[in-house]
Amino acid sequence: MLKLFTWPTQNARKISIMLEECNLDYEIHAINIEKDEQHQASFKALNPNCKIPVLLDTDLTDDSGNVEAIFETGAILIYLAEKSGQFLSHDPALRIRTLKWLFWQTSGLGPNLGNFSHYASALAKDEKQLNNFLAKTRAKDPNMQAIERFRKESMRLLAVLNNGLKDNDYIAGELSIADFACYPWIESAWQGLKMFDPELPVKFKSIHNWKTRLAQRPGLKLGMEKLAWGVEI
Numbered sequence: 504m505l506k507l508f509t510w511p512t513q514n515a516r517k518i519s520i521m522l523e524e525c526n527l528d529y530e531i532h533a534i535n536i537e538k539d540e541q542h543q544a545s546f547k548a549l550n551p552n553c554k555i556p557v558l559l560d561t562d563l564t565d566d567s568g569n570v571e572a573i574f575e576t577g578a579i580l581i582y583l584a585e586k587s588g589q590f591l592s593h594d595p596a597l598r599i600r601t602l603k604w605l606f607w608q609t610s611g612l613g614p615n616l617g618n619f620s621h622y623a624s625a626l627a628k629d630e631k632q633l634n635n636f637l638a639k640t641r642a643k644d645p646n647m648q649a650i651e652r653f654r655k656e657s658m659r660l661l662a663v664l665n666n667g668l669k670d671n672d673y674i675a676g677e678l679s680i681a682d683f684a685c686y687p688w689i690e691s692a693w694q695g696l697k698m699f700d701p702e703l704p705v706k707f708k709s710i711h712n713w714k715t716r717l718a719q720r721p722g723l724k725l726g727m728e729k730l731a732w733g734v735e736i
């Protein structure tokens with residue numbers, strides 16, 4: 504039995520997309536980070552870093568029979584890819600190509616796009632323009648230095664991805680966990696970055712096409728909907 508401890512956010516959607524794409528059965532357990540439930544002792548026992556998502560697989564036990572909780576989305580995606588035999592190539596070169604882009608997402612794309620959205624949301628005139636999490640956590644006063652720092656790095660990262668997608672339909676050549684890791688972050692920061700540069704879809708045409716291609720997949724769509732902003736879980 505797979506149990507996903509989570510809340511509707513970009514990091515969380517990486518995992519619901521993978522679970523839906525693999526057609527795996529799973530239970531969703533809500534950890535309301537808008538009410539700080541990630542700091543409760545019962546959740547901290549699963550992830551000492553107090554961040555969602557966490558995956559529990561009751562089949563994954565150590566020698567003493569204790570279930571090993573999995574935190575960090577990169578680790579969860581690799582685990583599910585190995586468990587299902589899908590979206591992580593067995594070919595050594597393709598496998599490492601996928602893992603390179605996966606680590607690129609978790610260490611670079613996610614944190615920078617997340618910080619951009621956090622600081623840039625202070626410029627939103629109407630709170631209704633923001634998702635519920637940003638509305639609660641956003642920077643209150645515009646800090647132009649921080650906005651520019653994270654906007655520039657986000658744009659640089661998008662240029663890297665766009666270049667990687669120029670001759671490829673998918674990030675690592677074939678559809679993989681690297682695409683599922685990047686998609687929710689790009690989807691969520693796209694509008695905010697577009698406000699600063701309306702030419703975004705033209706400038707990053709390969710990303711735009713990749714986004715459109717992925718958005719048509721029933722599994723990915725369902726994974727996004729299961730943990731859409733504001734959805735009751």
Ligand SMILES: N[C@@H](CCC(=O)N[C@@H](CS)C(=O)NCC(=O)O)C(=O)O
Pocket residue numbers: 512513514515536541553554555556574575576577609
């Ligand atoms: N590197 C972690 C990041 C997880 C993360 O930042 N989760 C956010 C939600 S997207 C969270 O739990 N935020 C609550 C908090 O920071 O207290 C991963 O990839 O799993």
